[in-house]
């Protein structure tokens with residue numbers, strides 16, 4: 001067995017000041033990129049992360065557009081030197097058996113950004129945090145933020161519980177001009193203030209685990225992500241090849257279908273779905289499971305409010321839609337970039353109002369909306385991308401743009417005018433096996 005959540009060994013426990021320009025809560029891709037770029041703009045920034053490093057996280061497959069925020073962060077050479085498998089393509093399988101031809105990103109755009117990576121998140125997120133520290137951000141791990149402090153309805157700091165060098169804990173209140181909530185699915189502010197709104201059409205759950213020794217395709221296809229739908233689109237598997245011959249294999253379906261008590265435990269449901277997916281079984285025939293099963297559910301939501309006076313949300317703390325197109329890390333990094341530039345603008349003007357801090361969010365939401373509509377179509381039983389593109393070939397490039405992550409491009413959403421309203425097939429009919 002390998003342990004994907006290794007005993008954390010690294011802690012950053014620096015001495016802290018009483019006041020920073022910005023406090024970022026959470027050290028995932030969104031928090032790390034915000035902190036890095038705010039520091040690069042020349043402001044003082046403290047990032048508080050409750051885990052010690054490296055910390056385990058799901059979400060290993062990147063998409064090509066991730067290249068650009070990583071380039072701005074100065075990390076492309078480090079990624080090229082890393083052991084993370086290169087990802088050139090994605091391949092879709094329908095009905096558990098029908099394998100489509102791989103979609104190679106570089107055929108669409110022959111630029112090095114078309115080669116991306118499958119990353120072990122503990123290592124990748126630590127690389128991001130180390131970069132933020134190099135650029136001047138102060139990073140404190142094992143630091144649990146317990147409250148946001150307000151004065152006259154404006155955020156003015158946080159309360160946190162810090163780990164000391166001697167293993168004890170200290171409660172601290174630290175002041176700042178802007179608080180950034182980058183707490184991921186915990187969505188600290190949105191949850192606490194009842195702002196979290198689940199997507200009513202994406203009530204999904206996932207069970208995943210890691211395998212060693214699974215079959216890998218050869219050459220350029222070795223690092224491909226595979227997305228395999230089971231018959232009747234009742235569930236789908238991801239296959240994400242990682243370093244050290246490990247593969248992440250997860251299965252997603254409606255919450256009842258995956259977690260209804262009558263279906264048994266996570267292992268039973270996972271194997272039930274594997275039995276319905278010969279293309280995945282074939283790849284796992286000689287593999288050994290090397291971790292326990294993990295599960296998560298109801299992960300598609302957004303926060304009704306994205307910014308307030310003195311605070312803003314970024315990454316999953318703002319919202320998340322379904323893992324099928326591997327958009328989460330990209331949106332976290334890109335959101336961090338937008339957020340850092342808005343913070344710089346706000347601090348320069350001495351205006352930390354909600355309007356100033358949230359200035360990037362309408363465009364960002366439009367990008368998320370583009371991913372979301374494609375996700376909806378993926379889950380609609382009576383919709384076929386192949387048939388749609390056959391009838392509307394002029395929209396193929398819009399579809400590719402969204403798949404690679406170019407969701408902020410003007411006009412990219414025109415494809416949805418032609419598609420009309422396409423909605424996921426709902427739980428009631430997906431609940432039975």
Ligand SMILES: Cc1cc2nc3c(=O)[nH]c(=O)nc-3n(C[C@H](O)[C@H](O)[C@H](O)COP(=O)(O)OP(=O)(O)OC[C@H]3O[C@@H](n4cnc5c(N)ncnc54)[C@H](O)[C@@H]3O)c2cc1C
Pocket residue numbers: 025026027028029030031032048049050051055057058059060061062063143144145146182183184185186188206250296299314315316317320323326327328329330332
């Ligand atoms: C099943 C599933 C599969 C996925 N697969 C993919 C994929 O293949 N590719 C992809 O790109 N994305 C994927 N994602 C999404 C991706 O994991 C997230 O979108 C991404 O991690 C978001 O980054 P973030 O920085 O916003 O949050 P996170 O990466 O979750 O980071 C948040 C951090 O905040 C810290 N924190 C939380 N609360 C506090 C607190 N009170 N005080 C201090 N620190 C705190 C946490 O410890 C954590 O480190 C997947 C998601 C799911 C649910």
